[in-house]
Amino acid sequence: NFMLTQPHSVSESPGKTVTISCTRSSGSIASNYVQWYQQRPGSAPTTVIYEDNQRPSGVPDRFSGSIDSSSNSASLTISGLKTEDEADYYCQSYDSSNQGFGGGTQLTVL
Amino acid sequence: QLQLQESGPGLVKPSETLSLTCTVSGGSISSSSYYWGWIRQPPGKGLEWIGSIYYSGSTYYNPSLKSRVTISVDTSKNQFSLKLSSVTAADTAVYYCARQDEGGATSDWGQGTLVTVSS
Secondary structure (H helix, E strand, C coil): CCCEECCCEEEECCCCCEEEEEEECCCCCCCCCCEEEEECCCCCCEEEEECCCECCCCCCCCEEEEEECCCCEEEEEECCCCHHHCEEEEEEEEECCEEEECCCEEEEEC | CCEEEEECCCEECCCCCEEEEEEEECCCCCCCCCEEEEEEECCCCCCEEEEEEECCCCEEECCCCHHHEEEEEECCCCEEEEEECCCCHHHCEEEEEEEECCCCCEEEECCCEEEEECC
Protein backbone atom coordinates (compact mmCIF):
# COMPACT_ATOMS: atom_id res chain seq x y z
CA ASN A 1 0.00 0.00 0.00
CA PHE A 2 1.05 3.58 -0.55
CA MET A 3 0.25 6.88 1.12
CA LEU A 4 -0.08 10.39 -0.27
CA THR A 5 1.05 13.21 2.02
CA GLN A 6 -0.11 16.80 1.62
CA PRO A 7 0.48 19.90 3.74
CA HIS A 8 -2.41 20.46 6.12
CA SER A 9 -2.90 24.07 5.07
CA VAL A 10 -1.52 26.84 2.88
CA SER A 11 -2.43 30.49 2.59
CA GLU A 12 -1.70 33.20 0.08
CA SER A 13 -2.98 36.57 -1.04
CA PRO A 14 -5.31 37.21 -3.97
CA GLY A 15 -3.46 37.52 -7.27
CA LYS A 16 -0.50 35.46 -6.05
CA THR A 17 0.53 31.91 -6.94
CA VAL A 18 0.35 28.92 -4.60
CA THR A 19 1.62 25.37 -5.00
CA ILE A 20 0.27 22.38 -3.09
CA SER A 21 2.45 19.27 -2.93
CA CYS A 22 1.48 15.60 -2.75
CA THR A 23 4.26 13.15 -1.90
CA ARG A 24 3.90 9.43 -2.56
CA SER A 25 5.36 7.13 0.11
CA SER A 26 6.14 4.11 -2.04
CA GLY A 27 6.06 3.30 -5.71
CA SER A 28 6.90 5.83 -8.40
CA ILE A 29 4.72 8.92 -8.68
CA ALA A 30 5.19 8.65 -12.44
CA SER A 31 3.82 5.13 -12.68
CA ASN A 32 0.18 6.03 -12.01
CA TYR A 33 -1.78 9.14 -12.84
CA VAL A 34 -2.50 11.75 -10.18
CA GLN A 35 -5.77 13.60 -9.90
CA TRP A 36 -6.58 16.75 -7.93
CA TYR A 37 -10.00 17.59 -6.50
CA GLN A 38 -11.41 20.81 -5.09
CA GLN A 39 -13.99 20.61 -2.33
CA ARG A 40 -15.90 23.56 -0.98
CA PRO A 41 -17.72 23.29 2.37
CA GLY A 42 -20.90 21.27 2.15
CA SER A 43 -20.30 20.15 -1.43
CA ALA A 44 -19.00 17.09 -3.20
CA PRO A 45 -15.48 17.29 -4.64
CA THR A 46 -14.93 18.34 -8.24
CA THR A 47 -11.98 17.55 -10.47
CA VAL A 48 -9.54 20.35 -11.24
CA ILE A 49 -6.71 18.18 -12.66
CA TYR A 50 -6.74 14.61 -13.99
CA GLU A 51 -4.00 12.42 -15.47
CA ASP A 52 -1.25 14.49 -13.80
CA ASN A 53 -1.75 17.70 -15.76
CA GLN A 54 -5.02 17.67 -17.70
CA ARG A 55 -7.77 20.19 -16.98
CA PRO A 56 -11.42 19.26 -17.39
CA SER A 57 -13.44 21.62 -19.51
CA GLY A 58 -14.59 24.57 -17.46
CA VAL A 59 -11.57 24.62 -15.16
CA PRO A 60 -9.59 27.81 -15.72
CA ASP A 61 -6.01 27.61 -16.96
CA ARG A 62 -4.93 29.20 -13.67
CA PHE A 63 -4.92 25.60 -12.41
CA SER A 64 -2.04 23.38 -13.47
CA GLY A 65 -0.60 20.04 -12.38
CA SER A 66 2.83 18.48 -12.57
CA ILE A 67 4.85 15.58 -11.23
CA ASP A 68 8.47 15.45 -10.06
CA SER A 69 10.08 12.04 -10.06
CA SER A 70 13.11 13.26 -8.10
CA SER A 71 10.94 14.06 -5.08
CA ASN A 72 8.31 11.44 -5.92
CA SER A 73 5.66 14.08 -5.67
CA ALA A 74 2.91 15.79 -7.59
CA SER A 75 2.01 19.45 -7.39
CA LEU A 76 -1.06 21.55 -7.97
CA THR A 77 -0.30 25.17 -8.84
CA ILE A 78 -2.94 27.88 -8.79
CA SER A 79 -1.94 31.23 -10.23
CA GLY A 80 -3.75 34.55 -10.04
CA LEU A 81 -5.46 33.43 -6.86
CA LYS A 82 -9.07 34.44 -6.37
CA THR A 83 -11.11 34.33 -3.18
CA GLU A 84 -13.32 31.72 -4.85
CA ASP A 85 -10.33 29.34 -4.93
CA GLU A 86 -10.53 29.05 -1.14
CA ALA A 87 -11.34 25.38 -0.56
CA ASP A 88 -9.89 22.01 0.40
CA TYR A 89 -7.78 20.27 -2.24
CA TYR A 90 -7.12 16.53 -2.40
CA CYS A 91 -4.69 14.56 -4.54
CA GLN A 92 -5.53 10.99 -5.54
CA SER A 93 -3.70 8.18 -7.24
CA TYR A 94 -3.68 4.40 -7.43
CA ASP A 95 -1.52 1.28 -7.43
CA SER A 96 -2.60 -2.06 -8.89
CA SER A 97 -6.13 -2.39 -7.60
CA ASN A 98 -5.84 0.07 -4.72
CA GLN A 99 -6.63 3.78 -4.68
CA GLY A 100 -5.63 6.45 -2.21
CA PHE A 101 -6.32 10.08 -1.40
CA GLY A 102 -4.04 12.56 0.23
CA GLY A 103 -5.15 13.96 3.55
CA GLY A 104 -6.23 17.23 1.96
CA THR A 105 -4.89 20.78 2.03
CA GLN A 106 -6.96 23.71 3.19
CA LEU A 107 -6.26 26.73 0.98
CA THR A 108 -6.95 30.11 2.48
CA VAL A 109 -6.94 33.15 0.21
CA LEU A 110 -6.60 36.33 2.26
CA GLN B 1 -25.76 14.63 -18.09
CA LEU B 2 -24.85 11.80 -15.76
CA GLN B 3 -26.36 11.96 -12.30
CA LEU B 4 -25.72 9.75 -9.28
CA GLN B 5 -27.97 9.65 -6.24
CA GLU B 6 -27.26 7.87 -2.97
CA SER B 7 -30.10 6.47 -0.91
CA GLY B 8 -30.38 4.55 2.34
CA PRO B 9 -30.80 4.94 6.10
CA GLY B 10 -29.18 7.96 7.71
CA LEU B 11 -28.85 6.23 11.07
CA VAL B 12 -27.39 2.79 11.74
CA LYS B 13 -26.85 1.10 15.09
CA PRO B 14 -23.39 -0.09 16.15
CA SER B 15 -22.54 -3.65 15.09
CA GLU B 16 -25.21 -3.59 12.37
CA THR B 17 -24.76 -3.40 8.59
CA LEU B 18 -24.78 -0.11 6.70
CA SER B 19 -26.52 -0.41 3.32
CA LEU B 20 -26.58 2.23 0.61
CA THR B 21 -27.68 2.25 -3.01
CA CYS B 22 -26.54 4.54 -5.81
CA THR B 23 -28.94 5.13 -8.69
CA VAL B 24 -27.35 6.23 -11.94
CA SER B 25 -29.31 8.30 -14.45
CA GLY B 26 -28.35 9.93 -17.72
CA GLY B 27 -26.02 7.08 -18.63
CA SER B 28 -25.63 3.33 -18.50
CA ILE B 29 -23.90 1.58 -15.64
CA SER B 30 -22.92 -1.07 -18.17
CA SER B 31 -20.53 1.28 -19.96
CA SER B 32 -17.29 -0.56 -20.56
CA SER B 33 -15.20 2.52 -19.89
CA TYR B 34 -16.04 3.10 -16.26
CA TYR B 35 -15.98 1.77 -12.75
CA TRP B 36 -18.45 2.67 -10.04
CA GLY B 37 -17.11 3.50 -6.63
CA TRP B 38 -17.88 4.42 -3.07
CA ILE B 39 -15.90 7.08 -1.22
CA ARG B 40 -16.54 8.36 2.29
CA GLN B 41 -15.62 11.40 4.36
CA PRO B 42 -15.93 11.48 8.16
CA PRO B 43 -17.07 14.86 9.51
CA GLY B 44 -14.23 17.34 9.31
CA LYS B 45 -11.83 14.80 7.83
CA GLY B 46 -10.49 13.73 4.46
CA LEU B 47 -11.68 11.44 1.69
CA GLU B 48 -11.33 7.65 1.92
CA TRP B 49 -11.86 5.26 -0.99
CA ILE B 50 -13.99 2.30 0.05
CA GLY B 51 -14.13 0.24 -3.11
CA SER B 52 -15.17 0.07 -6.75
CA ILE B 53 -17.03 -2.29 -9.06
CA TYR B 54 -17.08 -2.90 -12.79
CA TYR B 55 -20.41 -3.60 -14.49
CA SER B 56 -19.33 -7.22 -14.94
CA GLY B 57 -19.16 -7.56 -11.16
CA SER B 58 -15.39 -7.38 -10.63
CA THR B 59 -14.70 -5.63 -7.36
CA TYR B 60 -11.76 -3.80 -5.79
CA TYR B 61 -11.74 -2.91 -2.11
CA ASN B 62 -9.67 -0.77 0.21
CA PRO B 63 -7.51 -3.32 2.07
CA SER B 64 -8.28 -1.65 5.38
CA LEU B 65 -12.02 -2.21 4.90
CA LYS B 66 -12.05 -5.32 2.75
CA SER B 67 -13.17 -7.71 5.46
CA ARG B 68 -16.36 -5.68 6.07
CA VAL B 69 -17.26 -4.39 2.59
CA THR B 70 -19.42 -5.79 -0.18
CA ILE B 71 -20.19 -3.81 -3.35
CA SER B 72 -22.64 -5.17 -5.88
CA VAL B 73 -24.20 -4.01 -9.13
CA ASP B 74 -27.68 -4.37 -10.61
CA THR B 75 -27.47 -3.48 -14.28
CA SER B 76 -31.20 -3.98 -14.80
CA LYS B 77 -31.91 -1.14 -12.37
CA ASN B 78 -28.81 0.91 -13.27
CA GLN B 79 -27.79 0.79 -9.61
CA PHE B 80 -24.89 -0.29 -7.49
CA SER B 81 -24.84 -0.86 -3.76
CA LEU B 82 -22.62 -0.80 -0.70
CA LYS B 83 -22.82 -2.96 2.39
CA LEU B 84 -20.50 -2.30 5.33
CA SER B 85 -20.84 -4.73 8.22
CA SER B 86 -20.11 -4.47 11.94
CA VAL B 87 -20.17 -0.69 11.92
CA THR B 88 -18.86 1.48 14.73
CA ALA B 89 -18.92 5.22 15.40
CA ALA B 90 -15.76 5.47 13.29
CA ASP B 91 -17.88 4.64 10.24
CA THR B 92 -19.93 7.80 10.66
CA ALA B 93 -19.33 9.75 7.46
CA VAL B 94 -20.75 11.30 4.34
CA TYR B 95 -20.82 8.50 1.79
CA TYR B 96 -20.42 9.41 -1.88
CA CYS B 97 -21.03 7.22 -4.89
CA ALA B 98 -18.99 8.06 -7.95
CA ARG B 99 -18.09 7.18 -11.52
CA GLN B 100 -14.41 6.43 -11.97
CA ASP B 101 -12.01 5.30 -14.62
CA GLU B 102 -9.71 2.33 -14.17
CA GLY B 103 -7.17 4.49 -12.34
CA GLY B 104 -9.67 5.89 -9.93
CA ALA B 105 -10.00 9.28 -11.58
CA THR B 106 -13.44 10.35 -10.44
CA SER B 107 -15.36 12.33 -13.01
CA ASP B 108 -18.80 12.33 -11.43
CA TRP B 109 -19.95 12.34 -7.82
CA GLY B 110 -23.26 11.93 -6.07
CA GLN B 111 -24.27 14.66 -3.67
CA GLY B 112 -23.33 12.48 -0.71
CA THR B 113 -25.40 11.12 2.14
CA LEU B 114 -24.58 11.37 5.84
CA VAL B 115 -24.71 8.09 7.71
CA THR B 116 -24.47 8.27 11.48
CA VAL B 117 -23.64 5.22 13.56
CA SER B 118 -25.27 5.56 16.94
CA SER B 119 -27.52 3.63 19.27
